[in-house]
Amino acid sequence: MKEVERIIRVDHAGERGAIGIYSAQLLVARVLYKDLVTVLEEMLSHELEHYATFNRLLKARGIRHCYGLTLWALGGWGLGIITALLGRNAIWVCTNSIETTVLHHLHWQLAFLELHDAEAHAAVMSIKQDEEEHQEMGKKNGRDSIVYQPIFWLVQWSTKFAIWLSTKL
Numbered sequence: 001m002k003e004v005e006r007i008i009r010v011d012h013a014g015e016r017g018a019i020g021i022y023s024a025q026l027l028v029a030r031v032l033y034k035d036l037v038t039v040l041e042e043m044l045s046h047e048l049e050h051y052a053t054f055n056r057l058l059k060a061r062g063i064r065h066c067y068g069l070t071l072w073a074l075g076g077w078g079l080g081i082i083t084a085l086l087g088r089n090a091i092w093v094c095t096n097s098i099e100t101t102v103l104h105h106l107h108w109q110l111a112f113l114e115l116h117d118a119e120a121h122a123a124v125m126s127i128k129q130d131e132e133e134h135q136e137m138g139k140k141n142g143r144d145s146i147v148y149q150p151i152f153w154l155v156q157w158s159t160k161f162a163i164w165l166s167t168k169l
Contacts, residue, residue, distance in 0.1 A: 004117045005063045007109050010166040011124065012054035013066035014102065017162060018047040020076025021083075021098070025091050028084035036088060039137065043095075046130040053123050067169040072162060079158070083151065089141075093148045096138025097155035099131050105163055106131065 022044035029036040058065055066072070083094040106128055113121035142148065 001116060003112065004120050005061070006167055007113065007124070008054055008057050008061070008063055008120055009066050010163060011109070011127075012051065012058055013069055013072050013166045013169075014163065015047055015051035015054060015127075016069055017072035017076035018098070019044065019051060020073045020078075021080035021094070022047055024077045024080025025084040025094075028081065029091075032084070033088050033091075036091065040091075043134055043137070046127075046134070050127045050130065053126060057120065057123055066166050068162075068166060072166070075158075075162065079155065083155075086151070089143050089148060090151055092138045092140075092142030093151045094138070094155050095134055096142050097152040098159050099135030099138060101156050101159040101163075103128070103131055103135060 022040055026037065026040045026044060029040050057063075079094065083090040106124060109124050110121060110128070113124060
């Protein structure tokens with residue numbers, strides 16, 4: 001079913017973007033925010049596992065990856081560098097924003113996949129808890145102030161755009 005293939009492809013691409021974000025933030029944190037290194041390493045390890053889950057599913061089903069995969073990797077890396085350089089709070093606001101958007105998207109996917117594809121449903125369900133934990137970490141550690149609202153909004157809309165574009169590529 002084309003919609004199931006699209007969901008797997010989009011999630012695979014999204015995880016590639018997340019790897020770029022956390023990798024870049026980790027690079028900056030190793031120099032500026034040493035206390036964040038462990039948690040960023042853990043969140044990156046989750047995204048690497050998620051990427052591998054969807055990569056296996058793509059390969060097993062003979063589904064091509066998103067044509068924008070390299071763009072998402074580079075875009076994620078750029079977003080990670082920018083937010084990390086804006087400060088530790090920007091890292092958490094970025095995390096909260098992305099995960100809020102992704103979780104909204106995952107809820108729709110899970111409802112659809114529950115009716116159409118048990119294996120893909122299980123794959124999406126397998127990442128949900130990590131994404132919820134990342135969102136909570138972002139909420140807990142990020143300060144909600146007028147200065148950071150533009151970051152939240154910009155990251156949210158760029159994530160929505162990336163998800164939409166991934167469905168087209």
